[in-house]
Amino acid sequence: MTARASSIGRRSLLRNVLRWVIFVVVGGYLLIPLVAMLEFSTRETPTAMAWKRTALGWKGIADNPSVMSAIVLSLELAALTVVVMLFLLAPTMVWVHLRVPKMRRVIEFISLLPLTIPAIVIVVGLAPVYSRLMPVIGQSPLVLTFIYVVLVLPYAYRSIDASLRSIDIETLAQAARGLGASWLQVFLRIVVPSIRAGLLSAAVLSIALVLGEFTISSLLVYDTLQVIVNQVGQDNAQVAVAVSLAALLFGFVLLFIVSTVGAGRRRAARATAIEAGLEEGDLYE
Amino acid sequence: MTPETDTAKGAARADGSGVGVQLVGLRRSFGPTRALDELSIDIAPGEFVAFLGPSGCGKTTALRIIAGLDDADSGEVLVGGKDIRRLPANRRDMGMVFQAYSLFPNMTARDNVAFGLRMRKVRKRARRQKAEEVLGLVGLAGYADRYPSQMSGGQQQRVALARALAIEPRVLLLDEPLSALDAKVRGELRDEIRRIHLEIGTTTVFVTHDQEEALTLADRVAVINYGRLQQIGPPTEIYERPRTEFVADFIGLTNRLPGVAKDGTVAVLDTRVPLLEGSVESGEVTVLVRPEAMHVTPRDDGNGRIAMVSFRGSICMLRVRLVTDALVLVQMPSAEATQFSAGDPVQASVRSVPVLAVAPGDRPGSRAADVESDPSLSPDAADAVG
Numbered sequence A: 001m002t003a004r005a006s007s008i009g010r011r012s013l014l015r016n017v018l019r020w021v022i023f024v025v026v027g028g029y030l031l032i033p034l035v036a037m038l039e040f041s042t043r044e045t046p047t048a049m050a051w052k053r054t055a056l057g058w059k060g061i062a063d064n065p066s067v068m069s070a071i072v073l074s075l076e077l078a079a080l081t082v083v084v085m086l087f088l089l090a091p092t093m094v095w096v097h098l099r100v101p102k103m104r105r106v107i108e109f110i111s112l113l114p115l116t117i118p119a120i121v122i123v124v125g126l127a128p129v130y131s132r133l134m135p136v137i138g139q140s141p142l143v144l145t146f147i148y149v150v151l152v153l154p155y156a157y158r159s160i161d162a163s164l165r166s167i168d169i170e171t172l173a174q175a176a177r178g179l180g181a182s183w184l185q186v187f188l189r190i191v192v193p194s195i196r197a198g199l200l201s202a203a204v205l206s207i208a209l210v211l212g213e214f215t216i217s218s219l220l221v222y223d224t225l226q227v228i229v230n231q232v233g234q235d236n237a238q239v240a241v242a243v244s245l246a247a248l249l250f251g252f253v254l255l256f257i258v259s260t261v262g263a264g265r266r267r268a269a270r271a272t273a274i275e276a277g278l279e280e281g282d283l284y285e
Numbered sequence B: 001m002t003p004e005t006d007t008a009k010g011a012a013r014a015d016g017s018g019v020g021v022q023l024v025g026l027r028r029s030f031g032p033t034r035a036l037d038e039l040s041i042d043i044a045p046g047e048f049v050a051f052l053g054p055s056g057c058g059k060t061t062a063l064r065i066i067a068g069l070d071d072a073d074s075g076e077v078l079v080g081g082k083d084i085r086r087l088p089a090n091r092r093d094m095g096m097v098f099q100a101y102s103l104f105p106n107m108t109a110r111d112n113v114a115f116g117l118r119m120r121k122v123r124k125r126a127r128r129q130k131a132e133e134v135l136g137l138v139g140l141a142g143y144a145d146r147y148p149s150q151m152s153g154g155q156q157q158r159v160a161l162a163r164a165l166a167i168e169p170r171v172l173l174l175d176e177p178l179s180a181l182d183a184k185v186r187g188e189l190r191d192e193i194r195r196i197h198l199e200i201g202t203t204t205v206f207v208t209h210d211q212e213e214a215l216t217l218a219d220r221v222a223v224i225n226y227g228r229l230q231q232i233g234p235p236t237e238i239y240e241r242p243r244t245e246f247v248a249d250f251i252g253l254t255n256r257l258p259g260v261a262k263d264g265t266v267a268v269l270d271t272r273v274p275l276l277e278g279s280v281e282s283g284e285v286t287v288l289v290r291p292e293a294m295h296v297t298p299r300d301d302g303n304g305r306i307a308m309v310s311f312r313g314s315i316c317m318l319r320v321r322l323v324t325d326a327l328v329l330v331q332m333p334s335a336e337a338t339q340f341s342a343g344d345p346v347q348a349s350v351r352s353v354p355v356l357a358v359a360p361g362d363r364p365g366s367r368a369a370d371v372e373s374d375p376s377l378s379p380d381a382a383d384a385v386g
């Protein structure tokens, strides 16, 4: 009896230790670069380690007008992308799910396609289109939204699809129809609230992607956040690192808000949020 | 009742009876599968009809067509005498409870129940009041603020029932609402459904593949196979006077015995018994006999031996091996059965109740054949006999 009890005790102790080791290793892996960024961005003398701290690098963000306007532009792009993406994708996916399930594969294929196309190919392909469109839609860098919507499609598709699958949307829609709801009411009152977590995570993934996008905007010569970070980094590395860290922290805060708001009351909703959270990993691969 | 819901349809039921529903020659195919094949059923106002049939026979398809969630290839659905084919699902005023859990996960029980009223623009206070009233009717008075994830399966189906009842539907459609529940809860909710129907008198279609459910609940049972109506009638008629081999096999247990038919009667195990309508009327036939229509007496030179006695409470099932090597089931009160034990020689005979005679030969995979091969007669089948 006691022998077995102590062996169980030892095993659970071992498990606890293991848990902490994993926690520390993973935590360190994720945190050390951030701490290093903070350390570097606040150094008095950029070329050497020292204890003296300065906020000059961070002040540089506010002082540099191109950084500020890049932040604003990127946030605008992110917001626009999310809006366009949600308005295009959510109704389409729900409609396909409910009314033309045979098309599900096709939509999935199309939505995942951008994953397989390198950014450079998109740019080369789209540059002539853009040069044609310029006179029509104007010079605003916000036209990047169109490309970004395509770019975020696979990620947004995956999160929305996961949450659509986690509930029996067909039966719910039929129940609502039988109770007298029009299709619009079914969509707004039943479907959207049920897949809220998926929509939120699609939005967060899109925001993260847009805020982090460099290749396309740089090639098309638009001054988005990452392009400016890169530029600033060439003459003031500390400001560049400060901006990067700020962008990262902003992303974390966003994720945190969504995972607390989106987790909601329901276990199913929480499961989707976690799934979407895992997919977040795809971004940094 | 709120003024908003007290419309013509509400008034139609003011006397406690509902509207009639007629299915006329419904056909529906999915590719090569014929889900419904000329299905015609006439449901009287206020009647409780069960659609009974094996899995895949088209019950759900029929219900979905009535509800407007699917379209028939041809045929008509008349409700209150009017063809409703062109009416979309959201304007049919039918309350449906689904096989799968279907509560809106983002709403409390109260909001779920009030949803249909909300779609009908009933005011908030009237909505709430009606929702609580109907929740009380299904025995969930204190559960209005729970979310579906905070309720058991049985409670969820009760809320689903309340949600369907709240709109005071013209027709109540129940698609195996009990199939996901465990036996005890299923029994309770079944009785509850019967009670509620007696109370409100809405025309009700109850789909099930469980014969016990159908027989205990319904005013009339419609037995369906391969999308065709096999027979419709009161439970006792379906059980005692099956018209087709399928109905006899599907409902309860049957023994298959060889016999010779002539002049409206059939000779089976040395007894002459009357034939039911739908029987093969002459020549060699297979006679379908219920275990309770069989009878054994001890006799040394009898036509069989007791193979097994299984006790089932107030009744006993005897398995008798005939000299022809066929195995038959005999049901008798336990008090009478105590005199028998395995190996006893007996004379098995048939009581003089009308029986169905069909073309000779075994139906592969039929229930009677199952009795032969399965030594421990399945318990639910035995229950149904009782």
Ligand SMILES: Nc1ncnc2c1ncn2[C@@H]1O[C@H](COP(=O)(O)OP(=O)(O)OP(=O)(O)O)[C@@H](O)[C@H]1O
Residues within 6 Å of the ligand: B030, B033, B034, B035, B053, B054, B055, B056, B057, B058, B059, B060, B061, B062, B209
């Ligand atoms: N959407 C569909 N696509 C293709 N075939 C279908 C579809 N719906 C039903 N069927 C087929 O039609 C037949 C009848 O199906 P239905 O769902 O009406 O059966 P059921 O009697 O309700 O069975 P169960 O008791 O298992 O619910 C089945 O053979 C089924 O495979």
Ligand SMILES: [Mg+2]
Residues within 6 Å of the ligand: B059, B060, B061, B099, B175, B176
């Ligand atoms: Mg079904």
